[in-house]
Amino acid sequence: MNGALVHVLLPPAARRGWSRRSGWARRWLSREKIILIVCLCPCLSFGLDRARLGEMLTTAAGAQSNAYLAARQSILDTSKDALPVLAVAASDSKLTWQQRLVARICYERIVRANDLDLLRRYDWELHPKYNSIKKGTMLGPSSDLAELGVSKCVEDGLW
Numbered sequence: 785m786n787g788a789l790v791h792v793l794l795p796p797a798a799r800r801g802w803s804r805r806s807g808w809a810r811r812w813l814s815r816e817k818i819i820l821i822v823c824l825c826p827c828l829s830f831g832l833d834r835a836r837l838g839e840m841l842t843t844a845a846g847a848q849s850n851a852y853l854a855a856r857q858s859i860l861d862t863s864k865d866a867l868p869v870l871a872v873a874a875s876d877s878k879l880t881w882q883q884r885l886v887a888r889i890c891y892e893r894i895v896r897a898n899d900l901d902l903l904r905r906y907d908w909e910l911h912p913k914y915n916s917i918k919k920g921t922m923l924g925p926s927s928d929l930a931e932l933g934v935s936k937c938v939e940d941g942l943w
Contacts, residue, residue, distance in 0.1 A: 845882035
């Protein structure tokens, strides 16, 4: 093993007793092993997250109402750490369409959180096509406001 490599890889305390003839250095610190360990660390954590996310997607896809919202929120709580895994899951043909849909919804909710918040806080009365006479009843918005909402979602690219 190269002395310069040992100088870079080992802390000073470990370098003091090192010699080219010591057996432990040749057995444990080969360049190939170090490269393998460094390359596998991200892959191993990615695999663990994928399995855990798969279970969470299965739970959310089979749930309804408040149980669905709680399961979806548990996925959203992983925040941006889960984005690469969610992107893969959203197009994974091995998953059911419900799981892929939940993955896509969670991905969009994490990535477009600011846009969704702006849509929630949008003042519809300032919209040029808003008609204050047709506000609707207590049961829901009028059809005019529903059309405005759909057109606003399409305009912003939200679905």
